[in-house]
Amino acid sequence: MFSPSKLFRSFAVACLLFAAAAFSHAASAKPNILIILADDMGFSDAGCYGGEVQTPNLDALAKDGLRFTQFYNTARCWPSRGALLTGYYAQEIRRDTVPGVLSGGRGIRPGWAKLLPEMLKTQGYRTYHSGKWHVDGKPLQNGFDHSYDIEDHNRNFNPTLIFEDDQKLPPVKPDSGYYTSTAYADHAIKCLKEHAEKYSDQPFFEYLAFTVPHFPLQAPAQDIAKYRDRFRKGWDEMRVERWQRLKDMGIVDxxxxxxxxxxxxxYAFPKDVALLGPGEVDRPVPWDTxxxxxxxxxxxxxxxxxxMVDRMDQEIGRVLAQIKTMGQYENTIILFLSDNGASAEMMVRxxxxxxxxxxxxxxxxxCLGPGFSSLANTPFRRHKTWTHEGGIATPFIVHWSKGIATHGELRHTPSHLVDVVPTLMELAGGKPFDTWEGQPVPPRPGKSLVPALAKDVTIPRQSIWWQHEGNRALRMGDWKIVASGEKSPWELYDLSKDRGEQNDLASSQPEKLKELVAEWEKETGEYRALALKDATPEMKAKGAPKKKEAD
Structure with missing residues (x-):
């Protein structure tokens, strides 16, 4: 005999079983990954790092996630991208200058130096790139399923060299309303919508690489208007204000x-500076002069x-809204960082x-120039290209609702771009490639930061190493050596007390200086040998010194 109550109970049980199965699938699902990379953004520009810029979306990620206070890049854009996506120092993979081999911005990676999207594909990920590339090869050739790449870095409103899925697109017409940051977000959203429609059973990796606030300084007029009078107190007074906010937040001491x-x-371009008129200055002189x-x-x-930073934050908000619409926000690992410190460069292109x-x-x-670049890099010394803290320190925000139990905390462990690949691969349930064509690949210098996501611990490591255009540095524990230019003497600092690099201990701590210099020289030799190991004769022939590249 038909029984409505039995039918209802059967239906209820079925619903519970379905819900349990769905929950079990969600609980075991691999996390999605979103890397957001800014270009030439200073350490303290974002509001959550003490800056005056309105960055509500980044601030929200920081409030519900983690902020790292001692995270480092390579001091320059293309070396940073190589390190971020491979887990190797740029010199190891010929993406920064190595004497005797084609390297730097023209360098070609060894075959074993695969990029993160190729590694993530082994774990079932769909992979998307939106924005600046600046890596050798093309995105789709290196593991991305879709890509939108602007190789014209001299125009934000009407770029002329654009590629989608490695195919060239027509130049943007002037006065079309186009702006790079918005276009990047549009592409990321398009990829995510397609992912939700066709590939919802797979995790996604979105690499969103903005070209702001890199020069040329160009932004929508309504965004500029918000800050028209904000910086009239000048770099001297505003650096003190930022520094105090950073201290109050516990980010620096x-x-x-x-x-x-x-x-x-x-780089000296005096004729270019002269074109800019009587308002331009190429030295960070006292504001009141x-x-x-x-x-x-x-x-x-x-x-x-x-x-430019404000608009980037707005576009980040649109991308995050799309991820929330997909129901994937809680299980998406979101990283935000910059490729180098703010820039003191000045030129016209x-x-x-x-x-x-x-x-x-x-x-x-x-171009921003050395005056307000000094504000953007508060409280540190120097700028992009230098390996003093102002050139290599970056904000680093990590947000993952499902995987990080604590919110709004700081992490003080020294870390570097080379740590991103081992960290994300561990969280994705795999590991970085350790073989290529049946042969073992060289060990990566990076360390997984997974333990630091749970609590503020120091990740054990031998050192963190830098070299760019003669500027060089090494950090071991809290000790750091640094030198500007190939002929400059080494400086020595105890960063536990002096991250502003003011008290040079080279003469008073000669044994410690000797120890760190020996380690830098040892590592430098190892990285150069690796870069030369499988280089072709043609690469070595083309490795003659070139003029420094302004970017």
Whole structure:
């Protein structure tokens, strides 16, 4: 006899079994991964790192996630991208200059130096790239399923060299309303929507690499307007204010490094600087010595820099909203960082600079310069390309609702870009490639940061190593050696007391200096030998020294 109550009970049991099965699947699902990389963003630009820029989306990630206080990059864009995506120092894979072999921005990685998307594919991931590439080869040739790549880094409104899925697209027409950061987010959202429709049974990896706030300083007018008067107090006073906020947040505990007034851009383009008019200065002189014209010009440049970061944050918010719509936000590992410190470079490229056009528009070509770059890198010394802390320190935010139990905490363990691959591969349930064509690949210098996601522990490691255009450094524990230029003497600092690098202990601690220099030289020799090991004769023939590359 038909029994409605029995039917209802059977239906209820079936629903419970289905729900349990769905929960079990969700609980065992591999995490999605979103890496967000800024370009030339200073250590303390974001609000959650003490800056004046409105970054509510990054701030929310930090509030519910973790902020690392001693995370490092390579001081430059293409070496950082090579290290981030392979887990090797850039010199090991010929993506920064190595004497005697084709390397640096023109360098070709060894065959065994595979990129993160190829590794993640072994764990079932779909992989997407949106934004700047600056790695050798093409994205789809290196493991990405979809890619949107702008290789024109001189224009934010009307780029001329664009590729989608490795196929060239027409140049953007002027005055079309196009802006790079928005286009990158649009592509990421398009990939995520397709993923939800066709590949929802697979985890995704989205690599979202913005080209801001890298020069040229260009941003939508409405974003610039928000900061029009924000920076008129100047870099000297505002550095003190940022430093105090950083200390109050617990992010730093060191003295504020003085601005090096005589230190200008890393590359000299005096004719370009002259094109920019009477408001431009190429040294970070005391703010109160500037003319009113100079103060207005400099404050407006910083307003544009801030607007670029603000717009990036808005676009990040749109991407996060899409992930939430997909129901995947809780199980998505989100990393945010910058490829190097803020830039003191000054030049004019692309379509040139029209002094009569509104500052920050498509017809202008402006660079931040050493004045407000010193603010962006507060509280540290120097800028992009240098291996002092201002050139290599980056914000690093980690957010993963499902996998990180504590929220809003700081992590103080020294870490580097080379740690990202081993960390993410462990979280994805695999490991970085250890063989290629049946042969073992060289060990990676990076360490998994997974233990630090649970609590504030120091990840054991021998050292962290740097070299870029003659600038070099090594950190062992809290000790750091650093030198600027190939002929400059080594400096020695105890970063536990002096992360601002003000008290050089090289003369008072000669044995410690000797120990660190010996380690730097040993590692340098090992990395060069690895870069040369399987280089072709043609690579070695093309490895003659080249002029330094301004980027």
């Amino acid at each position: 060191c003295a504020l490094s003085p601005i090096e007034r005589s230190l200008g851009p890393p 500037l003319t009113d014209v100079q103060k207005d010009f400099q404050a407006t440049k910083m307003a544009i820099h801030a607007a 692309g379509d040139g600079h029209d002094p009569s056009a509104p500052m920050g528009s498509a017809k202008t070509f402006l």
